[in-house]
Amino acid sequence: MKNIVISDDYNAVDLKPSALLKRYIELTQQDVREMLADPKKLKEGGCPACGNKDKKAAFTKFSLSYQECANCRTLFVSPRPDDKTLNEYYQKSAARTFWRDELSKATDKKRKEKIVKPRFQWILESTREHFPAAKTWVDVNTTQFSYVDAMADADIFTKKILLNPYLRVEQNKYPKIEIIQQPWWENTMSSAVDVMTLFEVVDHTSDVEGLVASASKMLKKNGLCFITAILSSGFDIQVLWDKADNLYPPDRLNCLTVEGFKALFAKHGFECLEFSTPGILDIEIVAKAYEQNPQLPLARFVRDLVESKDEQTKHTFQEFLQSACMSSYGRILIRKKG
Amino acid sequence: MNKPLKCGIAGYGYMGEIRRAVIERHAENMELVGIFDTNDAVRSKIHGVKTFSTLEDLFSQKLDILFVCTPNCFSPEISIKAMGLGIHVFCEKPPGRDVQDIKNIIAHEKNGVKLMFGFNHRFHPGIVKAKVIVDSGRFGRIINLRGLYGKSGGISFKKSWRNNREISGGGILLDQGIHMLDLFSHFCGDFEEVKCFTSDDFWKFAVEDNAFVILQNRKGQSALCHSSATFWKHTFRLDITLEEGYMTVEGLLSKSGSYGREKLIVANRQFEDATHAVGNPSEEVTYFDRDLSWDLEVEEFVNCIVENKPVTTSSSRDALRVMEIIERDYDDAQKTRKALQGFKS
Numbered sequence: 001m002k003n004i005v006i007s008d009d010y011n012a013v014d015l016k017p018s019a020l021l022k023r024y025i026e027l028t029q030q031d032v033r034e035m036l037a038d039p040k041k042l043k044e045g046g047c048p049a050c051g052n053k054d055k056k057a058a059f060t061k062f063s064l065s066y067q068e069c070a071n072c073r074t075l076f077v078s079p080r081p082d083d084k085t086l087n088e089y090y091q092k093s094a095a096r097t098f099w100r101d102e103l104s105k106a107t108d109k110k111r112k113e114k115i116v117k118p119r120f121q122w123i124l125e126s127t128r129e130h131f132p133a134a135k136t137w138v139d140v141n142t143t144q145f146s147y148v149d150a151m152a153d154a155d156i157f158t159k160k161i162l163l164n165p166y167l168r169v170e171q172n173k174y175p176k177i178e179i180i181q182q183p184w185w186e187n188t189m190s191s192a193v194d195v196m197t198l199f200e201v202v203d204h205t206s207d208v209e210g211l212v213a214s215a216s217k218m219l220k221k222n223g224l225c226f227i228t229a230i231l232s233s234g235f236d237i238q239v240l241w242d243k244a245d246n247l248y249p250p251d252r253l254n255c256l257t258v259e260g261f262k263a264l265f266a267k268h269g270f271e272c273l274e275f276s277t278p279g280i281l282d283i284e285i286v287a288k289a290y291e292q293n294p295q296l297p298l299a300r301f302v303r304d305l306v307e308s309k310d311e312q313t314k315h316t317f318q319e320f321l322q323s324a325c326m327s328s329y330g331r332i333l334i335r336k337k338g
Numbered sequence: 339m340n341k342p343l344k345c346g347i348a349g350y351g352y353m354g355e356i357r358r359a360v361i362e363r364h365a366e367n368m369e370l371v372g373i374f375d376t377n378d379a380v381r382s383k384i385h386g387v388k389t390f391s392t393l394e395d396l397f398s399q400k401l402d403i404l405f406v407c408t409p410n411c412f413s414p415e416i417s418i419k420a421m422g423l424g425i426h427v428f429c430e431k432p433p434g435r436d437v438q439d440i441k442n443i444i445a446h447e448k449n450g451v452k453l454m455f456g457f458n459h460r461f462h463p464g465i466v467k468a469k470v471i472v473d474s475g476r477f478g479r480i481i482n483l484r485g486l487y488g489k490s491g492g493i494s495f496k497k498s499w500r501n502n503r504e505i506s507g508g509g510i511l512l513d514q515g516i517h518m519l520d521l522f523s524h525f526c527g528d529f530e531e532v533k534c535f536t537s538d539d540f541w542k543f544a545v546e547d548n549a550f551v552i553l554q555n556r557k558g559q560s561a562l563c564h565s566s567a568t569f570w571k572h573t574f575r576l577d578i579t580l581e582e583g584y585m586t587v588e589g590l591l592s593k594s595g596s597y598g599r600e601k602l603i604v605a606n607r608q609f610e611d612a613t614h615a616v617g618n619p620s621e622e623v624t625y626f627d628r629d630l631s632w633d634l635e636v637e638e639f640v641n642c643i644v645e646n647k648p649v650t651t652s653s654s655r656d657a658l659r660v661m662e663i664i665e666r667d668y669d670d671a672q673k674t675r676k677a678l679q680g681f682k683s
Contacts, residue, residue: 005623121476129470278622323625
């Protein structure tokens with residue numbers, strides 16, 4: 001297994017401008033209350049990662065309760081809506097419409113350069129390294145067109161499929177991509193896929209076990225699955241916890257730990273080839289939260305770090321978080337065992 | 339695979355033990371049927387598999403593959419005998435003591451018999467990933483390579499057969515530097531021009547304890563290698579400079595972990611038009627924690643046998659090319675030494 005450390009120069013505002021993000025969160029809060037919080041439609045469950053039943057209440061956000069797994073410390077909403085309800089939310093909610101039409105467009109250029117380009121480089125190089133004969137690539141639930149553009153250009157794959165019920169894509173705009181407007185649980189592909197991408201999909205899936213089992217079914221032996229996710233074991237989430245601005249349902253219905261992910265993969269017969277946390281923003285996120293709310297109860301060490309240390313020290317600390325897999329942005333590559 | 343390939347090991351030192359572990363990890367494809375070693379004390383410590391004091395007795399086990407893990411002076415003869423019996427041979431590096439040895443081996447590489455050499459560094463994860471990036475063309479062509487490979491020596495080092503010219507044929511360059519030279523060829527192909535300085539000033543063995551090798555090829559690519567037994571710290575570092583960026587493989591996953599955590603540093607070239615300060619680009623560092631090199635090279639060898647494919651990596655041609663470079667290194671270094679002696683007198 002390997003992990004990577006990246007130094008780069010973007011900041012949170014580049015990717016999520018404050019005013020637009022604030023509006024998105026307001027809309028999300030409103031939509032969650034209207035579309036997802038009906039107690040009759042929620043179902044109690046155990047840890048989505050390791051399956052453990054023991055949990056303790058962590059906090060409540062937008063009237064949904066977060067629990068912490070007593071075993072792997074994964075943070076997850078329970079009781080929770082099912083995937084059909086979430087599917088409807090992601091298709092129809094005002095928040096997601098705002099994300100697609102405004103927030104995403106406003107940050108598209110920076111995202112392409114800082115997120116999409118390196119992510120596709122990662123996919124192409126890792127595929128050449130671990131599965132050079134790969135031909136079929138399935139992406140599940142991409143939320144941005146810049147990904148679809150990049151996917152269209154990835155010529156090492158001869159068959160590219162978007163499995164996605166939300167994204168409204170004109171088929172003739174992407175002649176090289178097959179678009180299946182279907183949720184993952186309805187798909188019947190079996191041992192047909194060489195490479196699969198699940199970018200931030202685990203975070204907002206109700207039946208995580210079902211998703212990973214379905215990925216395993218779709219993939220051929222030795223098939224690769226690329227995953228990105230926000231990790232609750234990461235620095236900014238651990239420090240800010242319930243005050244973390246980037247932790248809210250349903251986008252972060254699950255926030256797995258490194259250990260949680262590893263348990264999940266082991267259970268479903270996957271080998272972990274890479275587990276990296278190449279996040280750039282942990283310290284900046286904590287510093288920004290403290291700046292906006294100086295009453296935030298930070299540990300003395302953390303307060304000193306964000307308040308008094310120079311940029312070079314913060315940068316070095318962020319690199320340490322990456323090398324120790326302690327940043328909150330996770331980048332994972334798993335392989336279905338042969 | 340229907341039946342596992344029957345394997346034997348000749349020589350049960352450090353490498354013999356490693357090969358045994360690899361064979362046992364691949365029990366579905368390989369079965370260890372015997373180990374040959376002339377040393378009674380060594381044989382008495384081997385359990386769970388038949389041992390033999392003569393090569394002929396090991397050969398009587400109807401082997402498919404022989405792993406040759408003996409000191410350099412014995413490897414050619416053993417490899418040739420095995421190939422003569424139609425046994426596929428996986429031979430540790432170096433492939434003998436000099437160019438003539440590898441030429442003799444190649445002369446017996448008959449059709450159908452597979453022959454591969456243990457240049458396992460090609461299969462180290464940092465090198466595999468660096469090669470993928472080079473081959474992708476993302477950073478353009480390679481301009482030059484720079485390699486450092488060395489060890490700290492020590493009390494046991496003084497006693498090692500590796501420093502006895504009669505047995506080994508050369509010093510640190512032939513023993514360890516050969517991997518770096520092989521990697522240079524792996525990345526850039528053949529090198530036509532060779533320069534070298536050697537010295538044995540510290541350990542005062544009859545073989546070199548330091549070698550400085552400079553290579554250049556027809557494509558204009560240059561490579562520089564310092565192979566040393568006086569680094570005092572186990573060191574592996576390979577810098578690859580390309581037109582649009584650079585890569586460094588540093589540290590090496592090993593049994594002892596003494597070469598440090600294996601990592602690959604990758605960065606784009608940045609000039610004045612980029613956002614970063616010139617000369618200090620953003621880097622991506624990949625850390626590796628599993629050395630699969632021993633397994634991957636043997637898997638490659640077994641695939642060549644099972645699918646009857648030619649051996650194309652760590653092949654006899656690769657072995658010959660690197661031995662030719664080393665022989666030319668030694669010749670060049672010898673000329674310089676003579677010239678320096680002239681100055682002294």
